[in-house]
Amino acid sequence: MLKVLKEIFWDGAFRRDAKLLDRDRFLLGLMALVYVQTCLLLNNSLLTPTPDTMFFEGKTAFILNLYWSFLRMEFSIDPIFLVLHVLLAARAFGRWLGVPLGVISFLATVGGTRSIIVAIKEFYRYELPDEAAVGLLVIAVIWLLPVIYMLFRSGLRTSQPDHPLFTQNPDYPAEHQLSPIAFLHRVIILGLVSFLIMFTINILFAIFGSYSGQTAIMVVNLFVSLGAMILSIWFAVKRLRNLGWNPLPWMLFLMIIPMAISLLVNWLYLETYFYNAWIYIAVTIFTPVFKWFFMIIAMMIMLKPHNLPEKQLTLDL
Numbered sequence: 001m002l003k004v005l006k007e008i009f010w011d012g013a014f015r016r017d018a019k020l021l022d023r024d025r026f027l028l029g030l031m032a033l034v035y036v037q038t039c040l041l042l043n044n045s046l047l048t049p050t051p052d053t054m055f056f057e058g059k060t061a062f063i064l065n066l067y068w069s070f071l072r073m074e075f076s077i078d079p080i081f082l083v084l085h086v087l088l089a090a091r092a093f094g095r096w097l098g099v100p101l102g103v104i105s106f107l108a109t110v111g112g113t114r115s116i117i118v119a120i121k122e123f124y125r126y127e128l129p130d131e132a133a134v135g136l137l138v139i140a141v142i143w144l145l146p147v148i149y150m151l152f153r154s155g156l157r158t159s160q161p162d163h164p165l166f167t168q169n170p171d172y173p174a175e176h177q178l179s180p181i182a183f184l185h186r187v188i189i190l191g192l193v194s195f196l197i198m199f200t201i202n203i204l205f206a207i208f209g210s211y212s213g214q215t216a217i218m219v220v221n222l223f224v225s226l227g228a229m230i231l232s233i234w235f236a237v238k239r240l241r242n243l244g245w246n247p248l249p250w251m252l253f254l255m256i257i258p259m260a261i262s263l264l265v266n267w268l269y270l271e272t273y274f275y276n277a278w279i280y281i282a283v284t285i286f287t288p289v290f291k292w293f294f295m296i297i298a299m300m301i302m303l304k305p306h307n308l309p310e311k312q313l314t315l316d317l
Contacts, residue, residue, distance in 0.1 A: 004165065022154060165181050166179050197224050242306050
């Protein structure tokens with residue numbers, strides 16, 4: 001997986017004779033960045049140290065805040081994501097366009113958008129003006145243009161049909177497994193189709209619907225979301241087969257444990273247990289650790305090719 005990441009973000013990023021990145025590896029890199037930024041935002045609003053939940057002063061409070069800032073999605077690690085967006089843009093569009101398009105990509109995705117919104121709310125005393133919302137929309141539209149352009153660039157199979165990202169697991173038929181590239185394509189198509197269905201239905205309801213039809217719209221959105229979730233699980237099972245991992249225990253592990261941790265954090269927050277200093281410290285220490293662990297596992301599922309004949313990572317019941 002590390003070789004894949006190096007190949008996507010670094011190899012020849014600023015060389016004059018470097019070949020531009022193909023469509024598939026660009027989308028893999030972009031999806032990995034957005035995924036990591038999104039995961040690091042989960043439950044952060046409940047665990048952010050505030051005057052109501054800080055129990056220490058002086059050096060102890062400083063150390064706690066410093067530790068937390070480096071383990072959660074915060075401004076202290078935003079520069080790392082900014083550099084990665086610039087490197088990805090340089091690999092895809094050349095070194096001269098790398099910096100401007102990388103900055104736009106960073107601003108348009110989760111981390112950059114969150115930073116801008118927080119800064120604007122602080123400046124305007126928690127009121128987001130319409131001008132700021134329009135500015136964020138303009139940035140998103142500008143970012144979509146190069147992304148759409150990349151969709152029409154040739155894929156990895158055209159230039160390197162024997163690339164490790166296409167490797168199949170000989171223990172399963174081809175139709176029962178998904179390589180990283182095949183998994184990427186299906187996830188993107190599923191996301192676009194689900195979004196277009198719900199967006200179209202909600203727009204039609206806003207134009208032609210009535211207040212009494214809101215329940216029907218909610219039911220349709222629920223069924224679309226459930227269908228997308230079921231297909232996502234099926235894609236993940238096929239991807240695990242390609243890696244040689246046992247799908248059943250891994251799916252149970254990756255679905256139940258994060259959900260349980262999230263429910264626990266929300267329950268502790270709602271029941272005001274965070275006013276107990278020791279419970280707060282335990283949660284703020286272990287939640288980021290679990291978050292990074294599951295994020296790394298998910299990144300391996302997303303990017304790691306099947307290796308032959310090396311030992312496979314296993315988790316058996």
